Amino acid sequence: MAGVYRALGRAPDAAHLAHLSTAIRRVLDHQPRTPWSLLRRAVEAQGLLTGRDSELLERLRRADHDELAQLYRRLPAGARALIRQGQHPLRHRVADEDVLLGADLERHLATDLVDTLLPDSPEDALVPLGRAWMQAKQARKELGAAAGAPDAWHIVGGLRRTDPVSPDVALLAVTAEPETWARRAADALPRDVLVVAGHRGLAIAADPEPIVVHAIRPEAAASSLVWYTGPRAHVRELKARAHGLGLELTRDALRRGEHDLVLADELALYARLELPFIPVELRSRPEVLDLAVSGTLPELVDVADIQGDLHMHTVYSDGRDSVAGMVHASRALGYRYMAITDHSPTARASRVLTLERIAAQAEEIAAVRALAPDITILQGIECDIQEDGSLDVPDSVLERLDIVLASMHESFGHSPARILQRYERVLRHPLVNVITHPANRAPGRLPGYALAFARLFEEAARTGTAVEIDGAPGHLDLDPPLAELAAAIGAPLLVDSDCHMAERLGRQMRFGVGLARRAALTKRQVLNTRDVNAIRAFVSAKREGRPWQA
Ligand SMILES: [Zn+2]
Ligand SMILES: [Zn+2]
Numbered sequence: 001m002a003g004v005y006r007a008l009g010r011a012p013d014a015a016h017l018a019h020l021s022t023a024i025r026r027v028l029d030h031q032p033r034t035p036w037s038l039l040r041r042a043v044e045a046q047g048l049l050t051g052r053d054s055e056l057l058e059r060l061r062r063a064d065h066d067e068l069a070q071l072y073r074r075l076p077a078g079a080r081a082l083i084r085q086g087q088h089p090l091r092h093r094v095a096d097e098d099v100l101l102g103a104d105l106e107r108h109l110a111t112d113l114v115d116t117l118l119p120d121s122p123e124d125a126l127v128p129l130g131r132a133w134m135q136a137k138q139a140r141k142e143l144g145a146a147a148g149a150p151d152a153w154h155i156v157g158g159l160r161r162t163d164p165v166s167p168d169v170a171l172l173a174v175t176a177e178p179e180t181w182a183r184r185a186a187d188a189l190p191r192d193v194l195v196v197a198g199h200r201g202l203a204i205a206a207d208p209e210p211i212v213v214h215a216i217r218p219e220a221a222a223s224s225l226v227w228y229t230g231p232r233a234h235v236r237e238l239k240a241r242a243h244g245l246g247l248e249l250t251r252d253a254l255r256r257g258e259h260d261l262v263l264a265d266e267l268a269l270y271a272r273l274e275l276p277f278i279p280v281e282l283r284s285r286p287e288v289l290d291l292a293v294s295g296t297l298p299e300l301v302d303v304a305d306i307q308g309d310l311h312m313h314t315v316y317s318d319g320r321d322s323v324a325g326m327v328h329a330s331r332a333l334g335y336r337y338m339a340i341t342d343h344s345p346t347a348r349a350s351r352v353l354t355l356e357r358i359a360a361q362a363e364e365i366a367a368v369r370a371l372a373p374d375i376t377i378l379q380g381i382e383c384d385i386q387e388d389g390s391l392d393v394p395d396s397v398l399e400r401l402d403i404v405l406a407s408m409h410e411s412f413g414h415s416p417a418r419i420l421q422r423y424e425r426v427l428r429h430p431l432v433n434v435i436t437h438p439a440n441r442a443p444g445r446l447p448g449y450a451l452a453f454a455r456l457f458e459e460a461a462r463t464g465t466a467v468e469i470d471g472a473p474g475h476l477d478l479d480p481p482l483a484e485l486a487a488a489i490g491a492p493l494l495v496d497s498d499c500h501m502a503e504r505l506g507r508q509m510r511f512g513v514g515l516a517r518r519a520a521l522t523k524r525q526v527l528n529t530r531d532v533n534a535i536r537a538f539v540s541a542k543r544e545g546r547p548w549q550a
Contacts, residue, residue, distance in 0.1 A: 127166045128444040129511060130473020132159045135169045139204065139211045143173070146188035150175040151218065156228035161280050162514025164443040164476045169211045172224055178215035185213070220252040222263035227251040234283040241273050241289070249273075281517035300517045301495075303510055305529040308337035311382065311405060311436060311468065311496035312505065316361050317342035318349040321502040323361070324368050327377060329502035333509070337376035337532040340365060341405050344383045346392040348409055353381065358397060376532045378402035382436060384409060389425030391432070398431040403539055405468075407436040416451045423451075427459045433539050434494055435460065437470040437477040453482055460491040464541055464548035466527055467491050469519075471512025472498040480518035487525050492538065492550065494527050524550075 127135070140153050150173035158166025175181045178200035185202055204211040216224045227235055228251070235249075242249040246256065253260040254272055263269045267277045275292045279300055282288045291297045312326055313319030319326070323340055330338040340361070342353040353361065358381070365379050380403040383391045391398070391406060398404050406426050408419070426432050438456065441448025460467050467486050470477050475498060478486060486493055495516050497508035516526060523529045527538065541548040 127158075127169060128473060129159065129162065129164055129166070129476060132166050132169045133473075133507065133511075135211055136171060139169070139171060139213065143185050143202075143213065147181050147185035150181060150215070152221075154221070154225055156214075156225060157212075157230060160229050161231070161284060162511065162518055163284075164479060164515070170228055171211070171213045172221070172228060173213055173215045174218055174221050175215055176217065178217055182213075182215040185215075216252070219260065219262070222266050222269045223249065223253050224251055225266050226269055229280055229283065231284050233286070234278075234288070237289050238273060241275075245273065247272070279517060281514060282520065284518070285520075298520045299522055301513060301521050301523045301526045301529060302517075303513045305523045305526070306335070306495065306509060306513065307531060308335045308339075308376075308528050308535070309333075309497050309499070309505065309509060310339040310378070310380065310403060310434065310494055310528055310535070311341050311470070312338065312499045313342050313382075314340055314361075315351075316340075316353045316357055317347070318351045319500045323364050323377075324371075325502045326499075326505070327368050327372050327375065329505045331372060331375050333506050335375060337378060337535065339378035339380040339403050341380040341382045341403070344381055344392050346386070347382070347384045355393065355397060358401075362400075378532075378535075380405060382407055383432075385422055385426050387422075389422035391426070391429065395431055399543070403433050403535070404431050405434040405436050406432045408440055410440075416449055419449055420451050420455060423456055424459055427456075427463045427465050430543050430545065432465060433542060434466045434468055436468045436496070436498065437472075437475040438467050439477045439479070439482060440475075441477045441479065442474055443476050443479075448477060448479075453485060454489060457486045457489040457491040460486070461489055464492065464538065466494045466538070469493060469495045469512050469515050470498045471496065471508040471510070471515070472500075473508070473511065476511065476515060478515070478519075480515055483516060483519035483521065487519065487521055490550070492527050492548070493521065493525055496528070 136155055136159060144150075152174040154160075154172040154174065155170075156172055157168065157170035159169060173181060182200045182202055189202075189204065200215040202213045202215075204213070214224065214228060226238065226249075239249045242254060247261070248255045254263060254269055255261065261272055263272065270277050270292075275289075276295070276297060278288055278292050278297065281300065282291075282297065285291075288297070309330060312330075314321060314323050314326055316323075319342070321329075326340065327338065342361070343349040343351075345352050345354055362379055365377050369377050379401050381393060381398070381401055382405040383393050383398070385406050385408045386392055406429075408422070414422070423435065423438075427435070435456075439448030439451070439453075440446075457467065459465075467478060469483050483493065493516070495509065495512040497505050497512060499505045499508050528535070538548055
């Protein structure tokens with residue numbers, strides 16, 4: 001409990017503690033088992049609990065507040081820290097602050113608590129983007145079936161900001177009757193799935209991360225979107241700005257005195273704060289309000305700017321769909337060009353493109369070209385970089401292809417310096433046009449190579465080789481800080497899907513563009529916002545040893 005006071009920034013006081021404790025017990029009475037099992041899981045996973053400690057927690061669950069305070073002190077420091085930080089258990093309970101605090105507590109206290117616990121701290125980062133997306137999709141489907149489809153769904157939180165990992169998945173359900181809708185959904189959900197049901201909110205235990213759904217009225221949508229999209233530092237700054245203008249920003253409304261201002265959308269909310277609309281991907285930047293005030297927000301690259309996708313796989317390697325299937329999906333997305341880039345012979349993919357099959361694939365692509373004259377289909381390859389920095393496909397084969405991608409799918413246990421040497425050799429290869437997923441990171445699992453990336457990007461710029469922002473959920477690489485560094489150094493940048501299934505082409509490109517936007521990239525800085533002639537010129541400049549001009 002001490003941690004709650006620390007979070008609130010106020011001194012513990014007995015009457016308030018009693019109040020808080022009662023309110024928490026009310027939640028526990030509603031759903032006594034799940035929250036603590038989640039707590040145990042969270043704590044045990046970090047090796048912070050012994051069997052004795054688990055028992056302690058069980059007693060903690062049943063304790064009254066005096067005993068609670070006593071038991072709390074006996075928990076290991078790590079477990080106390082988890083509770084203090086408002087990791088899983090407390091955060092679940094503040095999905096709807098009315099539940100935690102009781103509706104009769106002062107409004108500002110409730111607001112401050114949620115503000116304090118709005119999840120955006122990096123140590124909470126848990127759900128990789130791809131899984132967050134799947135969970136949001138599944139939750140919408142199941143809740144829609146359980147409670148009826150709301151008027152609208154909005155994704156908020158880290159998923160909306162294209163954070164590579166988020167602490168949880170958060171959604172808004174817009175409906176004229178949020179309380180009724182939330183109650184209906186809560187009643188329909190199985191007990192072991194529902195963690196907390198509030199007056200108008202739900203927290204759901206999706207394994208292993210929570211999904212938080214806030215049901216809101218349509219007139220609250222603009223404020224709620226800004227509020228729950230976060231991150232909390234941005235919301236705090238907007239609140240301060242509102243205050244300076246004689247307004248009050250809450251999760252439900254922008255108010256002047258007793259009156260809620262009518263806001264058509266987020267744009268209108270920012271306008272009331274005398275600001276231009278701030279793109280969600282920039283809201284995590286500390287300097288963003290200054291940029292907005294001075295009218296110098298960058299004009300970010302948009303999905304609609306993308307003219308082609310230069311990295312995807314088919315049944316010729318480990319993709320699921322045929323060349324025609326990928327072409328059909330690319331046309332549906334409005335692309336003007338695309339490249340088929342299957343894995344080379346030594347890749348550790350489940351299937352690879354053998355040298356003999358490259359000719360067969362060329363024939364198949366030619367046949368599909370005849371049927372799809374409105375899109376340019378490039379034949380490329382994703383070549384594995386060998387241990388000595390050479391490629392596993394002879395130049396005589398590569399030079400017949402339209403574009404060559406090169407990648408490492410492992411490090412051979414090499415030091416960063418050695419990996420960089422391999423990259424430098426491959427960058428100087430006149431037939432290599434793109435380095436894919438350069439850091440080889442896996443969001444939430446592997447941090448990726450700790451290279452001197454500035455040197456890699458300088459060499460990419462010097463040799464006219466692109467580095468890629470790969471939108472596949474398992475890569476999301478380059479990550480935004482590295483993409484920003486690459487752009488600052490002047491390395492050509494591509495955003496690709498690295499897609500293995502036709503129906504995911506669009507989604508993975510959106511992830512990639514989201515990362516590019518997080519990196520504050522403009523359309524001009526992304527090579528595949530240009531037409532196919534620019535791509536061909538880019539490839540031939542390197543092949544002919546001419547410098548490439550952006
Ligand atoms: Zn790859
Ligand atoms: Zn690939």
